[in-house]
Amino acid sequence: MIIEVNGLTKKYGDLVAVDNFDLQVAEGEILGLLGPNGSGKTTVINTILSLLRYQSGEIKVFGEQLDPDRYDLKARIGVVPQELAFFTNLTVYQNIDYFCGLYINDKAQRRQYVDGAIQYVDINKYRKFLPKQLSGGLKRRLNVACGIAHRPELIFLDEPTVAVDAQSRQFLLDNIKNLRDHGSTIVYTTHYLEEAEYLCDRIVIMDAGRSIASGTANELKHGITVKEKVTVTFDQDYESLEERLNALSNVLDVHKLDERKYLIRFQESNSNLKKLLDYFSRQGINFLEVYNELPSLNDVFFELTGKELRE
Amino acid sequence: MKNLGLNIKYMFLETVRDKGAIFWLLAFPILLSTFFFLAFQKLDAPELTTIKVAADPNNPYYQILETIEVLDLEQMDEDTARAELDEENLTAYIKADGSLLIKKSGAQVSIVKGIMDQIIQMQKMQLPPERYDFTAVYTKDEAVNLSAMQYFMYTLIGMISIYSYFTAVTSFSTYQANISTLGARLSVSPLSKGTVVLTSAIVSLIFCFLSNIIALLHIQLVLGVELVNNLAPTILILFVASLFGVAFGAIISTSNKLQMDGKIGLGTTVTLTLSFFTGMMNPQVKHFIEDKLPLLAKFNPVAIVNDALVSVNVLADTAGIYLPLVRLVALSLLLFLISMIWIGRRSYDSI
Numbered sequence: 001m002i003i004e005v006n007g008l009t010k011k012y013g014d015l016v017a018v019d020n021f022d023l024q025v026a027e028g029e030i031l032g033l034l035g036p037n038g039s040g041k042t043t044v045i046n047t048i049l050s051l052l053r054y055q056s057g058e059i060k061v062f063g064e065q066l067d068p069d070r071y072d073l074k075a076r077i078g079v080v081p082q083e084l085a086f087f088t089n090l091t092v093y094q095n096i097d098y099f100c101g102l103y104i105n106d107k108a109q110r111r112q113y114v115d116g117a118i119q120y121v122d123i124n125k126y127r128k129f130l131p132k133q134l135s136g137g138l139k140r141r142l143n144v145a146c147g148i149a150h151r152p153e154l155i156f157l158d159e160p161t162v163a164v165d166a167q168s169r170q171f172l173l174d175n176i177k178n179l180r181d182h183g184s185t186i187v188y189t190t191h192y193l194e195e196a197e198y199l200c201d202r203i204v205i206m207d208a209g210r211s212i213a214s215g216t217a218n219e220l221k222h223g224i225t226v227k228e229k230v231t232v233t234f235d236q237d238y239e240s241l242e243e244r245l246n247a248l249s250n251v252l253d254v255h256k257l258d259e260r261k262y263l264i265r266f267q268e269s270n271s272n273l274k275k276l277l278d279y280f281s282r283q284g285i286n287f288l289e290v291y292n293e294l295p296s297l298n299d300v301f302f303e304l305t306g307k308e309l310r311e
Numbered sequence: 312m313k314n315l316g317l318n319i320k321y322m323f324l325e326t327v328r329d330k331g332a333i334f335w336l337l338a339f340p341i342l343l344s345t346f347f348f349l350a351f352q353k354l355d356a357p358e359l360t361t362i363k364v365a366a367d368p369n370n371p372y373y374q375i376l377e378t379i380e381v382l383d384l385e386q387m388d389e390d391t392a393r394a395e396l397d398e399e400n401l402t403a404y405i406k407a408d409g410s411l412l413i414k415k416s417g418a419q420v421s422i423v424k425g426i427m428d429q430i431i432q433m434q435k436m437q438l439p440p441e442r443y444d445f446t447a448v449y450t451k452d453e454a455v456n457l458s459a460m461q462y463f464m465y466t467l468i469g470m471i472s473i474y475s476y477f478t479a480v481t482s483f484s485t486y487q488a489n490i491s492t493l494g495a496r497l498s499v500s501p502l503s504k505g506t507v508v509l510t511s512a513i514v515s516l517i518f519c520f521l522s523n524i525i526a527l528l529h530i531q532l533v534l535g536v537e538l539v540n541n542l543a544p545t546i547l548i549l550f551v552a553s554l555f556g557v558a559f560g561a562i563i564s565t566s567n568k569l570q571m572d573g574k575i576g577l578g579t580t581v582t583l584t585l586s587f588f589t590g591m592m593n594p595q596v597k598h599f600i601e602d603k604l605p606l607l608a609k610f611n612p613v614a615i616v617n618d619a620l621v622s623v624n625v626l627a628d629t630a631g632i633y634l635p636l637v638r639l640v641a642l643s644l645l646l647f648l649i650s651m652i653w654i655g656r657r658s659y660d661s662i
Contacts, residue, residue: 052662071503074500079496082492083492085492085493086493090328094324101321103501
C-alpha cells in the first residue's frame, strides 16, 4: 500500500473533524475521497501530509511515518491544493520552474520536466504570463502544473476543478487519468459525483468526518436498495396516482417532483420500464415524457446519510 | 542545502516585482525622511539644551559643576532653592554631599543625577577633575556640533533599518503553512528549514540594505542634510543595522500564530517604541532611558545605530562603534537561530 491510515481521529477543539477514519491506497490507483463540503476530506489529506496534528491513529506513507522533516518522503509526493497556491509575481514558467526546482536539482532535467508540465496542462502560449493575466481555468491548470511537474509517485489533488469552466475541467480530468497511466498513485478529493465516477478506480464516501462506504462506483451502487429510477411526466392529474404507483411490484418509493412529474424508485432492475409502460397503457394513463436511469453515487449517499450530496 | 540559488533567485524576483514591498522598502523611507525634513526644518538651529541647577558657592563640587556646559549653574542657598524649585524655575539643587534636592523627577533630573554620580565616582577613584568627560557620557549629542535635524535624521536611519523587518516578516511568512496556502504547499515540499531561513534572510537583507542606502542618499543628496563624513564605517553600520532588521522580522514572523496584519502591527509597535526610546520624539527620552534602563539602552538597536552613526560621522570616533555593532550582530544571530527552530516544518493544530 502507498498510503495506510488506521483509526485516524482529528479534532478542532470539541469538534470532531475526522472520526476513526481508515484508508488504504494501492499503488497506481486513483482513489477518490467523495463527500460534501466540510465532510473532512481536506483535513484527512492535511493530516496525511503531516501539516496537521491529530489526536489518535496511525498514518503511513510509502510504508513509513511522514514526519514534517522527512524530506526524502516529501520528495516523492506532489500536492495540488484546493486554493490557488503559487507566486503572484512570477511568470507561469518561473512558477513551475520554482516548484519543480524544490525537487529536481539537475537543470537540464528540470527544464525538460517543466516543459513537459506546461505541455501537459496546455498552457504553452501563456508561459511568460503573470498569473493575474490568466483566466480562472488557466490559473487552475497552473496550480496543477506546479504540483505535478516533478513527476511524483504520489499525487494529492484536493478539489482541483472547483470554479473551473467545463472545457478546462474535462481537460484536467483526462490528464489526471494520464498521470495514473504513467504510474502515479493519486488521491483525489471532490464533491462532484460525476468526477468521482468518471475518474476514480475506488471511492471512499465521507460524511461528518467518517468513512461511510468504499468501493468502486459500481460496487457502491450495487450495494444500495435502489436499482433503477424512472421519471415520468403525465399529461394531467390522475386520481390517487401516487398510491397506485406505490402499489406496483418492485417499487421502493414514489416522489412527486413537480405538479405532474414523479420519480419512481425500484428495488429490482428487471424490466421495470416495460412493466410500467404496460401498466399505463392498461390504465389509460397518458404521459408526456418518461426516462429511466441507474442509481447514481448521489443515491448511494442519500441512502447512507438521508441527505443529498449535491449542493 | 538544495537549490538555494534557485530559491534566492525567485524570491528576489517575487519581491522586486511586488509593488507593495517596493513601496515600503524604497518609497516609504524617502517619503518619511522628506516628511521629517519638512517637520523639523524649524528646529535646525543648533541649540544647546541647558539644565538649570543651583548650589551653594561653598559646595565642594561647585567648581567642577561650573565647567559643565550642559548645566546652567546659579549660586543659591538651600532655602531659596526650595522656593525656586516650587516655582519650577529650577531643575535641581545640588547639596554639599552631592545629593539632589528636586521637586519632581524627569529626564533633566536624570541627567543631573548621572553627572553627579560620575563626579562622585571619579573622586572615589582619585582622578583629577580635568579627566572628567561628561560630554562623552551624558551630553554627547548636544555637546558636539550636531543639529536637531541631523539628530532626528540619524534616529530615522536607525528606525528605517529596523523597519526593514517588514520585508523579512513577509518573506519568512511565505513559508508558513498557517499563514497561506502557498506556505502549506511549500511546507509539504522537501524544502529544508536551513534553505528557508537562508533564502529569506539573504533576499530580505539585500532589499533592506538597499533601502537604508537609498534613504541615506536621499537625506544627504536630495534633502541636503549632512550625515555621512566617514563612508566605510557608515556602510558597515547600515549593513549590521539591516541584518538586525531582518533578524527582527524573522522572529516577529516565527514567534507567534498571528496572521500577517498582526505580525506587521506587532513589528511596527516595537519599532516605534524603540525609536521613541532613542529620542525620536524627544531627545531627552534617550537620556532618561540611559539612566533608568541602561540595559535597554545598551541593546536598543535603534539607539545603537543612532549612536554609531553619530560617533563615526560627527565625533569621528570609529573605534567605539565596534563593540555595540558586535553586540547587534550577536543579537541578530541569536534571533536567526531561534527563528530557525521555530519556523515551519512542523504540524499545526489547525491551518
